[in-house]
Amino acid sequence: MANILVVDDEMGIRELLSEILGDEGHAVTLAENAQQARTARAAGAPDLVLLDIWMPDTDGVTLLKEWQRDGLLTMPVIMMSGHATIDTAVEATRIGAMNFLEKPIAMQKLLKAVQAGLSRAQEAVRAPVMASRPVMPAPVEETSFGQSQAVQQPVTHNLGMARAVNGDNPIFNLSFDLPLREARDAFERMYFEHHLGREGGSMTRVAEKTGLERTHLYRKLKQLGVEPGKLSKKNQA
Known part of the structure; x- marks a missing residue:
């Protein structure tokens, strides 16, 4: 099980992603804007973040820059948007986002991107916080x-x-x-x-x-x- 932060100003998308990821065994935290996302990040680094680009208070790219500037971009971030340009996606990737999903998001693409992000985090990061969190290996999850x-x-x-x-x-x-x-x-x-x-x-x-x-x-x-x-x-x- 992984701790996943979903940041999106659309309630329907938050609820749908929460339900899907919850059914896959993950613990999901929801934020409807950048300020709630900052609060959730301050409480502890999630294993992965799904971050919407267009939000009313602070857009996702700006929030991504903040986390990078403050040394808080220690987890994989997957950007989401239905209106972003290629330049925006490239900029987000340059800043540190590992992937970009276009809305409406196909469920298979979502689950594959999440699994890829979690696998990369497990391989690249061995900090004490993550080491102390029990993580169920994928083969065990399939047959648990x-x-x-x-x-x-x-x-x-x-x-x-x-x-x-x-x-x-x-x-x-x-x-x-x-x-x-x-x-x-x-x-x-x-x-x-x-x-x-x-x-x-x-x-x-x-x-x-x-x-x-x-x-x-x-x-x-x-x-x-x-x-x-x-x-x-x-x-x-």
């Missing part, structure tokens, strides 16, 4: 939630559906007395809980398994009342 444990948890719902597990093949018993909509929702809930359990709560892998876009998957889970974070913690217990 045992699939056998995840699929062996019997789950029942009050909607008339029960699941019995036989090896890797869950057997569903669905009451045909349910109204069609409730029966469909009950099946979809069990379907997504099954895949979330097998994939250790990783929304990226569940999206790939189910063939859904991540944003569609998030909306669907909220509609069904499925909470990936709670399910992941339950599977770890």
Whole structure:
């Protein structure tokens, strides 16, 4: 798990990035402007920063320059913008930003950029603060939630559906007395809980398994009342 600071003046983008990164196991701190970002940085260096360029009080490039000037640019910074020019991106990279993501940000590009930034930080920085923070290696993260444990948890719902597990093949018993909509929702809930359990709560892998876009998957889970974070913690217990 890594500590990631997200700085963006748009609430929707902050919430979406927080949800995505949180589902990947990271601790996320949010800042809606440069002043909040300064406060968060003063409290301790994050493992990585996602920094928007255009903000109302102080723009991201100016904040980046401040951190470089004051010796606070000790963590990887990934710039984000939907309106930045090539010159702005080049300037940010020259100052010390390691990457630039154009909005709207494709989720796969986001996760790859974050992973690259965290990998670079682990290789280049061995300061005591980072050494004292437990960091889960990537291979362990991929397998830290045992699939056998995840699929062996019997789950029942009050909607008339029960699941019995036989090896890797869950057997569903669905009451045909349910109204069609409730029966469909009950099946979809069990379907997504099954895949979330097998994939250790990783929304990226569940999206790939189910063939859904991540944003569609998030909306669907909220509609069904499925909470990936709670399910992941339950599977770890």
